[in-house]
Amino acid sequence: MKKVWLWLLLCVLAAVVCIPMYFLIDGSLMGKGEVTEYLAPVMQNKNGFASFRLLPMYPTLRSYVELLLDSPEFFVMFWNSVKLTLLILAGQLVTGVPAAWGFARLRIPGKRMLFQLYVILMLMPFQVTMLSNYLTLDRLRLLDTHAAIILPAVFSTFPVFLMYRFFENIPESILESARVDGAGSWTIFRKIGVPLGSSGIVSAMVLGFLEYWNLIEQPLVFLKDKSLWPLSLYLPNIGLEEAGMAFVASVVTLIPSLLVFFAGGEYLEQGIAASAVKE
Amino acid sequence: MEIQSLWQIKWGQKGESSTQKKALRYLAAFLALMVLCTLLSGAADALTLARIKTEAIRPMSLKHDTSLSGTLSPKYEQAVFTLPDQKVSSVQVKEGDMVKEGDILFQVDLEELEEQLERARDELKKAEYQQKDTNSAGALEAKEKQKAEARAREDYDHTLEEADRKIREAEAAWADAQARLDIIRDKTVTPETDADAGQGYTQEQKQQDINSLEQETDARKQDYDAAVAEKEEKMRNAGRQVEDASSPSPSNHSNAIAELDQKEIERRIQKLEQLKEDGGAVRSTMDGVVKKLETATGQITSSTMAALLTDTSNGYRFEAAASKNEIKYLAVGDEVTLDFGDQYEPVSGLRIESIEAAGEDSDQSLISLDVPPQKEKLPSTAELKASRTTKKYTAVVPVEALRVEKGKYFLYMPSEKESVLGKITVVERVDVEILDKNDQYAAVEGAFLESNEVLVHSNKTVNTGDRVRKEES
Numbered sequence: 001m002k003k004v005w006l007w008l009l010l011c012v013l014a015a016v017v018c019i020p021m022y023f024l025i026d027g028s029l030m031g032k033g034e035v036t037e038y039l040a041p042v043m044q045n046k047n048g049f050a051s052f053r054l055l056p057m058y059p060t061l062r063s064y065v066e067l068l069l070d071s072p073e074f075f076v077m078f079w080n081s082v083k084l085t086l087l088i089l090a091g092q093l094v095t096g097v098p099a100a101w102g103f104a105r106l107r108i109p110g111k112r113m114l115f116q117l118y119v120i121l122m123l124m125p126f127q128v129t130m131l132s133n134y135l136t137l138d139r140l141r142l143l144d145t146h147a148a149i150i151l152p153a154v155f156s157t158f159p160v161f162l163m164y165r166f167f168e169n170i171p172e173s174i175l176e177s178a179r180v181d182g183a184g185s186w187t188i189f190r191k192i193g194v195p196l197g198s199s200g201i202v203s204a205m206v207l208g209f210l211e212y213w214n215l216i217e218q219p220l221v222f223l224k225d226k227s228l229w230p231l232s233l234y235l236p237n238i239g240l241e242e243a244g245m246a247f248v249a250s251v252v253t254l255i256p257s258l259l260v261f262f263a264g265g266e267y268l269e270q271g272i273a274a275s276a277v278k279e
Numbered sequence: 280m281e282i283q284s285l286w287q288i289k290w291g292q293k294g295e296s297s298t299q300k301k302a303l304r305y306l307a308a309f310l311a312l313m314v315l316c317t318l319l320s321g322a323a324d325a326l327t328l329a330r331i332k333t334e335a336i337r338p339m340s341l342k343h344d345t346s347l348s349g350t351l352s353p354k355y356e357q358a359v360f361t362l363p364d365q366k367v368s369s370v371q372v373k374e375g376d377m378v379k380e381g382d383i384l385f386q387v388d389l390e391e392l393e394e395q396l397e398r399a400r401d402e403l404k405k406a407e408y409q410q411k412d413t414n415s416a417g418a419l420e421a422k423e424k425q426k427a428e429a430r431a432r433e434d435y436d437h438t439l440e441e442a443d444r445k446i447r448e449a450e451a452a453w454a455d456a457q458a459r460l461d462i463i464r465d466k467t468v469t470p471e472t473d474a475d476a477g478q479g480y481t482q483e484q485k486q487q488d489i490n491s492l493e494q495e496t497d498a499r500k501q502d503y504d505a506a507v508a509e510k511e512e513k514m515r516n517a518g519r520q521v522e523d524a525s526s527p528s529p530s531n532h533s534n535a536i537a538e539l540d541q542k543e544i545e546r547r548i549q550k551l552e553q554l555k556e557d558g559g560a561v562r563s564t565m566d567g568v569v570k571k572l573e574t575a576t577g578q579i580t581s582s583t584m585a586a587l588l589t590d591t592s593n594g595y596r597f598e599a600a601a602s603k604n605e606i607k608y609l610a611v612g613d614e615v616t617l618d619f620g621d622q623y624e625p626v627s628g629l630r631i632e633s634i635e636a637a638g639e640d641s642d643q644s645l646i647s648l649d650v651p652p653q654k655e656k657l658p659s660t661a662e663l664k665a666s667r668t669t670k671k672y673t674a675v676v677p678v679e680a681l682r683v684e685k686g687k688y689f690l691y692m693p694s695e696k697e698s699v700l701g702k703i704t705v706v707e708r709v710d711v712e713i714l715d716k717n718d719q720y721a722a723v724e725g726a727f728l729e730s731n732e733v734l735v736h737s738n739k740t741v742n743t744g745d746r747v748r749k750e751e752s
Contacts (some may be wrong), residue, residue, distance in 0.1 A: 068316040073699035075317040117662045125518055131559075227701040260304030 004117055023052055026253070027247035028063055030056040035243045064245035067252070074234060074249065081230040085212045089205055091154030097201060100160045101193050104167035105175070106185075115164075124156040126217050137222060148222040152211060159204040166200025168194060204269035209260050215252075284423035285409035286552040325542045329739035330750045331706070333693055333732040339675040340668050341717050343608035347646065347663045349599025351617075354649065355592070356570065358584035359384060361561045362550055365580040368559065372586075373571050376461060378563040384586050386576055396551045403544045408452030410537040417531060431524035431686055435517040447507040461493040516529065565590055585700040597629075599663055600643050606634060608667045609646065615665040617650065619658055626657075631665075669715060680733040681713075681721055691734035691741060692727065693749065706734055712714035 027035055034057060048080040067074055071200060121129075133152060134143075142148045170193065179186050194201070216232045223229055231253050235246055243246055365387035372384050468482045554561075565568075567590035574585045597617060611613075611634055616627040629648055639642040646663070680690050691706040711725030734741070740749060 069320050069323050072317075072320050075313070075320055076315060076699050076701075080315070226697055228698045231698060256306065259302050259306040261308060263299050263306060266299055 019142075021254070024055060024247055024250050026052070028244070028251045029059045029061070030244060031060045031062060032241070032244050033060050034054075034058055035247070036241070054107040063248045067245050067248045068221070074231075074252075076227060077231045077234050078252075080146075080228060081213060081232065084146060084210055084215070084230055087146075087150050088153040088212050089208055090158065091150065092159050092204070092208060093201070095203070096156075096159040097155055097163060097194065098189070100163035100200075101167050101189055102162065103164045105170075105193070118157045118160060122161055130217070131223060134221065135181070142246075143222055144224050146223075146228060149215065151219050152218070153215075156208075158211075159208055162204040162207070163197060163236055166197040170196045175211070189270045199267045199270045202264050203270075206260060207269055210257055213257055213260075259267055281505065281733065284331075288700050298608075307382050308451050309376050316563050318512045325748075327739075327746065329737045329741050329747045330740070331693070331734050331747045332736040332750050334677055334680065334735045336674045336676055336727060336731050336733055338671050339720065339722075340671045341715055341720055341722060343667045343717050344664075345605065345608050345665045345667075347599040347605060349597055349603050349646070349661060349663055351595045351597050351650065351657055351659050351661050353568070353570075353589040353719040354594045354596045355567075357565055357567070357588050357590065359561065359564055359588060360582075361387070361580050361585045362395075362547070362549065362554065363582040363653065364395065365554075367574045367576055367578050367580060369541040370574065372569050372572070374569055376569045378588065379566050380563055382563045383560040384563055384569070385561050385576075386571075386647055387554065387561065387580070389555065389559045392551060392559055396548065396555065398550060399544055399548045403541060403548065406537060406541045406544060410541070413533050413537065416445065417533075420528075423523075428521075428524040431517075432520045435514075438513045438517045441511075442506070444514050446506045446510055447505035449499065453496065453503045456492065456499040457495040460496050463488045463492050478700055489500065493619050512711060552738055563588060576618070592652055594652045595657060595742055596647060597650055597661060597663065598645060598647045600645055603642055603644065605695065606644055606646060609634065609665055611666065613665050615648070618662040618664055619660075622660075623655070623657060623663075627654065628694070669722075672714060674727065675720050675722050676723065676733045678721050680717065680720055680735045681711075681723075688723075690723070690725070691743070692745065693730050693734060694733055695730070704749055706743065706745055706747055 038051050038053070040050075042050040068129055097159055103111060103118075108114075137148045137152075138145050144149065174192060174196075178192055214232050215230060215262070219228075220232050231249075234249050234253075339486060357678050368386050370385040372378060372382070378384070414620060446535045463485060466485060466488075468485050470481045559652060563586075565588060567588040569586060570589040571587035572585075573583065573587075574580060609631060611631050614627075615629050615631060615633050616625050617629060618625045630647060632648045634644050634646050637645040650657070676690060682689055682691070689708050689710045693704045694707050695702055696705050697703075707728060709725050709727060711723040714722040714724055716722070734747075739746065
């Protein structure tokens, strides 16, 4: 009996969480007039409240067609997002993984202090470091280029932190036995560290994807040229007339995140579970 | 145990973890779909994008070509007259014929001519006789007048003589009376005695004598005065008569008039005789074209012109009527060319002589100019061609670029904008004022954009703010 109630409660909570996504898909199938009607009170400062139906009265794929076939701007931004995300993740793989391994496994003087610094930096919100970032990028003449987003993100501290945890969990004995067998640091890292910490790496990548796919602040501040903007900046440009397109754009933006999560979510779980097991 | 749990974490092997694989497959498919949609939307955009042709706004001067049709008429005209009241027996030319000096235009009836000649001669004789009569009458009149004048003078002299004589007589009588009076006054008075009664001279007697003499004297004086007055009057009358008799007679040029009349008749006779000698032919007085013929066979000639000859050797006059709009770019003194079509050579280097309002209608104007004589005879219609170049305007655009909405002119100018798609070209509307315009170009004034180009042609309708693509020229 208790289970049933628990189950019901969880369902209700889950439904509450899922409603926005449902409305998103719902709205993307509505015609322009319908959407405008529902959202006018909000968007046009009229009296009354915005309302929404559970199912569209006049479903149509018009917004999809308009967005996917009639708006080249959307695709420019989409591929910008793809480019940014892939490059950032690649860069993080290249720099973050060794860094995490180094923090976890190597003996470096001042390691602790450096790591503390890392943690502090990780805790700071973007707004705090925004100005100094801007000045640095300006000096380096990287403003208004994709590198202004990619480079700071590549050297971001969060993935390092995540992966560090996983590398730390690897038993020392394995490494030692490997060293005894004659493996060098690099070989140990490559052949033992990476495979064993792969779940950590993947979960860092997945979280990284989710973060960088939806990046808003950095592009808004550092990119002036509109042709460099990522997809996350498409929505602020839309007004009430194109609310249908806004819904569709949101759906399209959502899909890769969903798919990536489905692809790599298991590792996330596993990684979290593994770290729990350790302690 | 740790190692075991860690070793459990493996890569998903093939066959296991279908969710993960499905998700990866879907992700790949999604990306492929995105690629496809990118290409499709790009293609659709390219199709819907208006392609435009532009031209730069540049400083230029505008050329205004004016073309008017008008008539060409020979400048020199001469009328041919002949004697009136002649009967036209035959006409040798018609309107439009070219004649040379001396060519016969028409002929008059000789019989009629002869009769007229006779009549004229008789008239002359009559006039001569009349003159003679008038002359003799005049002479006679003069003589009579002379006589009257002489007589009046005679009378005057005679009257004067008479009057003087009378005055003298009266004066003498008066003097006499006065003298006697004086004597009596001086006579001594002798007192009267009884003895010499009737012999003495008494005071009473003296007084009586004095009185009567005084009376007499007065009477004589009065006579004298009367005589003087009479003379005055008589002389006045006589003088007037002399005046009247000698007043000049009115001028009498009847002689001269008669002479002139006769001369005219003589001239007419001469002309008639000349015409008769020529066989009654009326000839052309110059080389030219018969523009008008006022006579016809069987008609009587009048004193107005019988024929109108025009001469092309003195040039032509070109005249054209045009509305105010058409002559906007013409002014007196402008150099023009007259075009006659294929058959004749155009004449250039001519200047407009005058542009005036044609009659009451202020909208129409008459343009005229002189054309010097040409080698060949020119036709009667011609096309005036003039071209005027205005000053250099700073901004000139092709006329195709002009658009109008609600009476206001505007242009579309491309401007570069930054957008998500990179640098795009957008057209913006720019309102302009037209300063001058001809068929091909218009000089405009307005707030131009940086690009300094205007949209001349577009394969789709565009509105302000639309994205466009410039066509490579």
